[in-house]
Amino acid sequence: MNPASFLAELRELLPADAIVSRQSTLPAWECDGLSAMKRVPLAVVLPTAESEVQAVLRLCLRHGIPVVPRGAGTGLSGGALPHEQGIVLSLARMKSILELNPLLRTARVQPGVRNLSVSQAARPWGLYYAPDPSSQIACTIGGNVAENSGGVHCLKYGLTVHNIQSLRLVCMDGEILTLGGTSPDSAGYDLTALLTGSEGLLGIVTEVTLRLLPLPEHTRLVMAAFNSTHQAADAVSRIIAAGIIPAGLEMMDNPAIRAAEDFVHAGYPVDASAILLCEVDGAMAEVEARTSQIDSLLRDSGASHIRHAETEEQRNLLWKGRKSAFPAVGRLAPDYYCMDGSIPRRKLAEVLDGIEQLSRQYGLAVANVFHAGDGNLHPLILYDANQPGELERAESFGADILALSVAVGGSITGEHGVGLEKIDQMCLQYQADEMACFHAIKRAFDPAGLLNPGKAIPELHRCAELSAMHVHQGQVPFPGLERF
Amino acid sequence: MDNDLSVDLQDQVQRAASAGYALAICGGGSQPQPGNPVQGETVNLTGHTGVIDYAPEELIITVRSGTPLTAISALLAQHGQMLAFEPPIFSAASTIGGAIACNRSGAARPWAGAARDSVLGCQILDGCGQRLNFGGQVMKNVAGYDVSRLMCGAHGTLGILLSVSLKVLPIPPESVTLARTCGADEAINTMNQLCGKPLPLTGAAWLDNQLHLRLGGSPESVRQAMHQLSEYDRGPDIWSAISNLQHPFFDRQAPLWRLAVTPTSGLPPVPGDWLIDWAGGQRWLSSPADANTIRQIASEAGGHAQRWHAGDGPVFQPLPAGLLALHRRLKHVFDPLGILNPGRLYAEL
Ligand SMILES: Cc1cc2nc3c(=O)[nH]c(=O)nc-3n(C[C@H](O)[C@H](O)[C@H](O)COP(=O)(O)OP(=O)(O)OC[C@H]3O[C@@H](n4cnc5c(N)ncnc54)[C@H](O)[C@@H]3O)c2cc1C
Numbered sequence: 001m002n003p004a005s006f007l008a009e010l011r012e013l014l015p016a017d018a019i020v021s022r023q024s025t026l027p028a029w030e031c032d033g034l035s036a037m038k039r040v041p042l043a044v045v046l047p048t049a050e051s052e053v054q055a056v057l058r059l060c061l062r063h064g065i066p067v068v069p070r071g072a073g074t075g076l077s078g079g080a081l082p083h084e085q086g087i088v089l090s091l092a093r094m095k096s097i098l099e100l101n102p103l104l105r106t107a108r109v110q111p112g113v114r115n116l117s118v119s120q121a122a123r124p125w126g127l128y129y130a131p132d133p134s135s136q137i138a139c140t141i142g143g144n145v146a147e148n149s150g151g152v153h154c155l156k157y158g159l160t161v162h163n164i165q166s167l168r169l170v171c172m173d174g175e176i177l178t179l180g181g182t183s184p185d186s187a188g189y190d191l192t193a194l195l196t197g198s199e200g201l202l203g204i205v206t207e208v209t210l211r212l213l214p215l216p217e218h219t220r221l222v223m224a225a226f227n228s229t230h231q232a233a234d235a236v237s238r239i240i241a242a243g244i245i246p247a248g249l250e251m252m253d254n255p256a257i258r259a260a261e262d263f264v265h266a267g268y269p270v271d272a273s274a275i276l277l278c279e280v281d282g283a284m285a286e287v288e289a290r291t292s293q294i295d296s297l298l299r300d301s302g303a304s305h306i307r308h309a310e311t312e313e314q315r316n317l318l319w320k321g322r323k324s325a326f327p328a329v330g331r332l333a334p335d336y337y338c339m340d341g342s343i344p345r346r347k348l349a350e351v352l353d354g355i356e357q358l359s360r361q362y363g364l365a366v367a368n369v370f371h372a373g374d375g376n377l378h379p380l381i382l383y384d385a386n387q388p389g390e391l392e393r394a395e396s397f398g399a400d401i402l403a404l405s406v407a408v409g410g411s412i413t414g415e416h417g418v419g420l421e422k423i424d425q426m427c428l429q430y431q432a433d434e435m436a437c438f439h440a441i442k443r444a445f446d447p448a449g450l451l452n453p454g455k456a457i458p459e460l461h462r463c464a465e466l467s468a469m470h471v472h473q474g475q476v477p478f479p480g481l482e483r484f
Numbered sequence: 485m486d487n488d489l490s491v492d493l494q495d496q497v498q499r500a501a502s503a504g505y506a507l508a509i510c511g512g513g514s515q516p517q518p519g520n521p522v523q524g525e526t527v528n529l530t531g532h533t534g535v536i537d538y539a540p541e542e543l544i545i546t547v548r549s550g551t552p553l554t555a556i557s558a559l560l561a562q563h564g565q566m567l568a569f570e571p572p573i574f575s576a577a578s579t580i581g582g583a584i585a586c587n588r589s590g591a592a593r594p595w596a597g598a599a600r601d602s603v604l605g606c607q608i609l610d611g612c613g614q615r616l617n618f619g620g621q622v623m624k625n626v627a628g629y630d631v632s633r634l635m636c637g638a639h640g641t642l643g644i645l646l647s648v649s650l651k652v653l654p655i656p657p658e659s660v661t662l663a664r665t666c667g668a669d670e671a672i673n674t675m676n677q678l679c680g681k682p683l684p685l686t687g688a689a690w691l692d693n694q695l696h697l698r699l700g701g702s703p704e705s706v707r708q709a710m711h712q713l714s715e716y717d718r719g720p721d722i723w724s725a726i727s728n729l730q731h732p733f734f735d736r737q738a739p740l741w742r743l744a745v746t747p748t749s750g751l752p753p754v755p756g757d758w759l760i761d762w763a764g765g766q767r768w769l770s771s772p773a774d775a776n777t778i779r780q781i782a783s784e785a786g787g788h789a790q791r792w793h794a795g796d797g798p799v800f801q802p803l804p805a806g807l808l809a810l811h812r813r814l815k816h817v818f819d820p821l822g823i824l825n826p827g828r829l830y831a832e833l
Pocket residue numbers: 032033068069070071072073074075076078079080091111132133134135138139140141142143144145146147148149150151152199200201203204205206326327415416452
């Protein structure tokens with residue numbers, strides 16, 4: 001590996017404005033949405049075409065240069081964190097919607113297209129792209145595919161994996177593969193599924209065909225306030241048990257409510273211990289019937305206050321508060337650390353109690369935002385990185401929350417990915433044999449190990465060291481809980 | 485009903501792995517087209533049965549792979565729930581493992597997703613006899629590669645499914661079939677048009693010059709949709725007969741092909757009879773045409789063809805060289821000795 005000769009050859013391949021290697025400019029790419037981790041890459045490369053991606057990968061392979069793909073850099077697990085000896089391959093300039101087929105209900109897009117712009121483009125045909133991460137104004141479809149992103153409407157409409165039909169993939173050796181298709185299934189293995197959520201470790205996604213859905217005729221958002229988070233959790237179970245799958249079912253606890261209210265003035269009840277946002281969509285009669293059923297379920301669960309969004313503006317405002325909960329909470333403290341545990345829904349109250357206990361133990365406040373309908377928690381830990389030791393405390397607190405999620409039968413990440421952030425916690429969720437299998441899958445695509453190295457799947461010896469550490473201390477976290 | 489054979493099955497795979505002989509994985513044996521024939525010692529999964537976990541309010545069920553689909557459906561129905569992908573039930577012996585391994589889905593496929601879309605996690609035996617767990621028993625989990633969905637449609641060539649966790653959904657309280665007379669081209673266009681409208685569709689099929697639609701959902705939404713579709717008459721409930729291949733259409737003598745194609749593609753001029761399902765995406769063709777012609781038709785329509793019954797030659801559409809090479813590398817990851825259903829999918833796997 002000789003960086004100077006690599007850069008010289010790179011300059012022959014691409015126009016000058018597609019390469020950033022000035023030390024003064026590089027820090028713009030030093031981190032993704034997880035700003036606690038920073039690294040400056042050797043260079044940033046911004047191709048505008050698949051053929052350039054292909055040429056860059058071949059060159060990197062020849063020189064043994066690591067490649068970190070990047071979309072908008074909104075990821076929250078350090079997935080797009082640069083490698084010091086490698087390049088950041090930004091797909092941000094490949095941002096065309098190549099084809100929108102209203103009859104077939106598909107959009108064929110380049111990876112740098114922003115999530116929200118797909119729904120905007122499809123709207124004139126009465127169609128939209130369902131997965132709506134809260135970061136949808138900024139995040140890219142390529143990033144969504146790499147993380148298998150979800151949104152507030154994925155309870156009913158599925159995650160990214162359920163809403164994509166095919167991918168074009170450039171492999172590390174420059175080979176271009178088409179995975180999936182516009183037919184309902186394809187010959188051979190389901191590689192589209194394998195690639196979704198693979199965090200940029202298997203190949204570069206250069207084109208995605210998305211499935212579009214008809215816009216619902218009517219939508220109604222119900223907000224309910226509760227005097228305890230347990231009651232709110234109970235209401236979630238009751239709604240699901242009644243056979244209703246709302247379009248969205250979200251929960252915020254008191255600190256999150258206050259922060260969001262300060263931020264967007266949506267009229268959230270700031271004294272409530274928790275609120276639920278429950279959205280129903282469909283034909284008018286359907287929406288009427290479901291909302292009245294939901295109202296009574298909410299009342300039975302002890303809701304202190306129920307409000308319906310009367311206008312589209314009110315509805316958008318109530319969602320805006322929820323969707324901007326991260327930045328809103330971010331104003332409560334100099335720094336916040338967003339977690340992403342996923343748990344069986346019935347464990348919600350138990351896990352909330354556990355988080356509260358940990359919050360006291362670590363002396364750090366926490367605000368909770370959840371995709372309650374599908375058991376995906378986003379505890380936001382508040383800290384001040386300028387106070388010595390607080391970042392480390394926040395990280396240990398977060399690690400404990402993830403260990404708790406795994407201990408109740410859940411996962412360390414519901415939608416943000418492992419990245420570099422949760423690499424150690426992977427050892428809690430998977431055994432050595434499964435991890436070895438993940439490494440072998442990686443080698444099947446990228447034998448040189450140059451695509452996003454060090455992310456998503458820990459080295460086996462790392463897990464062995466960590467588990468030795470735990471045994472050394474003579475205890476595992478949450479010894480009272482059953483192991484899964 | 486509750487019978488865990490994991491240890492015996494693991495022993496059987498480990499013996500085969502150390503002696504290096506092939507295994508032919510077998511569920512209920514009810515699949516009309518399980519794939520290319522496999523020579524090997526039978527691994528019988530029908531005794532490996534039972535529900536490991538089912539909490540209706542979680543909308544998740546975890547079952548052993550040999551559990552009959554009828555038993556699972558009956559249990560779910562007691563709680564007003566169902567497998568969203570409505571797996572075809574070819575006979576009382578059909579197992580969940582077979583439905584997942586072959587990625588078989590029913591009438592609601594275009595709206596409710598395929599079998600693979602309902603899968604949340606699984607436990608498998610790989611070709612070395614290791615027991616591996618992927619995914620989980622939660623709705624959302626993006627830790628590690630999505631191996632569970634990779635197992636769907638792999639026809640047992642990447643692992644023996646021991647158990648699967650599946651997302652379940654409430655049974656729509658109301659379900660109605662509508663029908664009207666129309667030709668195939670008009671039907672294809674209409675189905676696709678309707679899919680772009682917010683209607684509670686759970687089925688759209690064409691056969692014998694009739695377009696059939698199924699509406700499913702709350703009484704309110706079904707009533708309103710029927711109002712919007714007033715030019716249709718009530719039609720017969722043909723859906724399970726089509727999914728389970730028990731409709732008289734499937735009694736024809738000529739070879740039967742399953743084509744999965746771009747739903748909007750037109751019907752190509754080829755001798756034979758068509759049954760169009762999945763709003764245009766899945767098409768059954770009973771035709772005397774030769775295999776190459778049919779494979780070409782399918783790929784021109786953006787998809788692939790599977791030989792179903794009668795005729796001869798390989799079952800599945802050949803893969804382009806690059807993809808096949810990747811398949812082989814993945815096969816090697818899970819089954820380095822090549823003992824799990826060798827040749828079932830492709831001779832090279
Ligand atoms: C305020 C806020 C709210 C958020 N809300 C949500 C939410 O509701 N739901 C949710 O799921 N996530 C959410 N996220 C996380 C984040 O937005 C998503 O993970 C998003 O999909 C990342 O997209 P990106 O374009 O920013 O990707 P990046 O952060 O740039 O990259 C993410 C990963 O994808 C890889 N990658 C990017 N493009 C490609 C490509 N073309 N080919 C191969 N690999 C690629 C990168 O290497 C990296 O590993 C939120 C983030 C923020 C900051």
